[in-house]
Amino acid sequence: MSAFSVRDAPFGQFCRLVLGPLVFLYPDEKAGFQYEAPEETPVEVPTPQANSSSTDTDADVEKAEPVSSLGQSKPGYQTVSWYGETDPENLQMWSLAKNIITFSQICLLTFSVYCGSAIITSAQPTFVEVFSVNVQESSLALSMYVLGYGIGPLFFSPLSEIPAVGRNIPYFVSFTLFIIITAVTSRVSNFAGLVVLRLIQGLLGGPVLATGGASAADILSFPKIPYETNADFILLNRAKRLRKSTGNENLRSDSEIKQGNIHFMSLLGGYLTTPFLVTMRDPSIAFINVYTGLIYGIFYSYFESFPIVYTQIHGFSMGIMGAIFLLLLRAGRYLALVKLHYEPYTYQNGIGSPEHRLLPAVFAALIAPCGILIFAWTSRDWINWVVPTIGIVLYMSCVFVITMCIFIYLPISYPRYAASLFAANSFLRSAVACAAIHFSQPLFTNLGIGKGCSVLAGLTWACFVGILVLWKYGDKLRARSTFAQVY
Template identity: 65%
Template sequence: MPGIFRDAPFGQICRMVLGPQVFPYPDEKEGFQFPVPESEKKKSVSIHGDVERAEPDENSLSPPSGSESESKSDHQSVSWYSDGDLENPQMWSTAKKTFTFFQICLLTFSVYSGSAIITPAQPVFIHIFGVSAQESSLMLSMYVLGYGVGPLFFSPMSEVPRLGRNIPYFASFTLFIIITAVTSRVSNFPGLVVLRFLQGFLGGPVLATGGASAADIFSFPKISYGLIFWGGAALAGPALGPLLAGFSVPLTTWRWSMYELLILCGFSWLLLFFCLPETNADFILLKRAQRLRRSTGNEKLRSESEIKQGNLQFLNLLGGYLTTPFLVMLRDPSIAFINLYTGLIYGIFYSFFESFPIVYTQIYGFSVGITGVIFLCVIIAFIFGGSTYLCLTKFHYEPYTLKYFVGSPEHRLLPGVFAAFIAPFGIFIFAWTSREDITWVAPTIGIVLYLSCVFILTMCIFIYLPMSYPRYAASLFAANTFLRSAVACGAIHFSQPLFNNLGIGKGCSVLGGLTFGCFFGIFAIWKYGDKLRARSTFAQVY
């Protein structure tokens, strides 16, 4: 438990203000001695205390085990002290991993729920501000666009070893809460639109960095288990947002949607501040190298990330990470298509927020609050989709990984091929059963079928993207988040005239047809993605 407090923002701030004697690391304690390989034990060096020791010769490397000789750049590499080093996130106990990743999922859920939590208030905005239905939808679309743009600027920073994951998490989420508090008190429509965009913009880095954090904590064969729950949080957030505010807004004021978001995010922030440890291995080792340089006076000690980056300036390094999301889409057509396809299925998901009032309020006569309860079908979809993918992971992909390790990234897309084929049928069921003479259960079944397939597709994509270019995981997720958010933003606005002009049946059939057409694209990437990646100029640079 002290280790969790020490590595969380709270502990790091305490160490900065009060000194390293508060929450000390093992290598800062009296009598610490480097663990070294058996062959090097005679050369082990005690850092603190008066332990008798033999001085290493100029070419020996006394610090951490796993380092065999001094690097060609005349630096000594600082790595994990042993294979079971407890500062290595992948060596944490199951309880610590679970608690840490629960916080990341909660942060993801909190930010995502902020998107649709305001939708029950859209009719209120039409009344009190005198705006059209399209203008009122800006409350949702600007937030969605914002959390697509935000990761492009902030999330790649989490790939910079000098920043780690917690600095982007803490900075962006704190600003997100501040902007949410301001949004809850604004009294003019243009101000609300701008602030809703800023809310999404500042919350976006939290969303795009979660997948990279999962890769930090879980070993490769186990990462799918973490991503299943992270994906569930991402899916449940927008779906349960209307439920959170569906009963309070009609009875009080639209501001309660923001108050409820503040309560949820306030609890998430407290956990983040006091209990979320750093998960980026490069950042942890960089900080270890800095501590060892201070305690030993040996300026040759460097972490691997410092050695690789050499004297590269921080701004140049950051610029490279910020341009990566665009470069990978331009140079690898398979990644570009995956991002566009994710945008389509995400846009259809958000179009449901415009179709639900038409179907369940106008056709079936449900109240705003009860219509919000219908979104609980997303949880049912997560249970079906998550259970299916969990079984695939347990009985096929985990044994496959243990045998072939990475294997073919395209092999991870195979469940997505089947899901992409089935998903349009869910849309068609929703489209043509949304009638007064057919029970409301029928279109709801269509939603469950579609979203179950979407969940499986999303899991396949979340695995495929970082496997394609592991080093740029956060940048790949940032690009994916941007594309799907941009398409979803447009979908929120084109879905209203689409449904009003064509009706639910024909309007959703258009979306179902597009979805079925994209099935052939997913099939092509599964079949030929490795050849496309081999020909991409980004792969050659990488």
């Protein structure tokens, strides 16, 4: 791993904090570096109308900032930018090796958090026996964790969009605390304490689920998309170093100039409210969040039928039944569509309308209920277990395509607010999933597998109408938004 990669990791930043600029030097700290100052250009002073209110979101978003301009920037600043098109600190210029290392770490963190939710399900019968709770109460160990990883990103992910904070600090702080709480949870001896700690565990593990998508949008180049987000953090720190080395106090990053003399607490409050403001004021985002919440709730409810079908009807052990979840890997065939069709299309024609990315989801949403119905009405002891499993493969593949299309649509349409949007989306999805964990078991107990899954299939077909509306009229919904990127 290069010194460049180590320097930007928490270890490298800690070494620099302790030892100062003696180790892992930046290019502008090395001997012989000459900074070529750009020409001074006057900075437009915000009008009184733009500063009239600390909650004037319309004025904010016109400047691509999620908070209002409470302070005024002074004219004559020199903007610090990249050192040319091949600047190695530019996120879009990172080497393939660094992209792979960074993205792999994000995937590993995400995998760990999701494992933390599902890994406890096999212990629920033990909770019933040891803690003398009923089945619904034992499910709290799972549902509170799921709810927690929906709430956590609302606080940590918007912080990652503040240029002075960046992505690494929320990652490092939240996941370090997650590891500590996980160790504490393993030693708890009462059920109430377990449920509370599981909620906190989810709160601390959740930020990576939302911020990870924003980090991917930062580092993975997308043809002809203006890259934004947290290059601001790199340039802000570069401006600080250059002011120190050159003595020129007029050197400022673009984010410093835009934010002027806004107090940090006002800035913090603005960023923390961004997930709610965008969701409430943007019809397409509100629509997407409700839609994905419904999809996620159906998804979790569907899983609750697996033990009934494979252990009670077909006599599988819990271990063998768990292998059914490996069918999710087949959904990865969607990546072939991305590689063979969308990537060449984008390089040749540009990004086009973001709604173009939703077309596979339209077909997937139409087919997904068929998979549920196949599973529902072939789950009989006289029908081979392979037949309902085919329905699972069909449904899982379709849901994977739907979610991937939506998660691509969000950062393309709203690149500046990617982390906040994923945080709001994660919260609604997790809240619905938390409820689904508790209502799905009574659903299948009272209606049976056939009728219970048919209810889920009907809701899934309603979701098809939703994604069709978004594909057909998404551009009109975005046109009413003050947040969306215009293409």
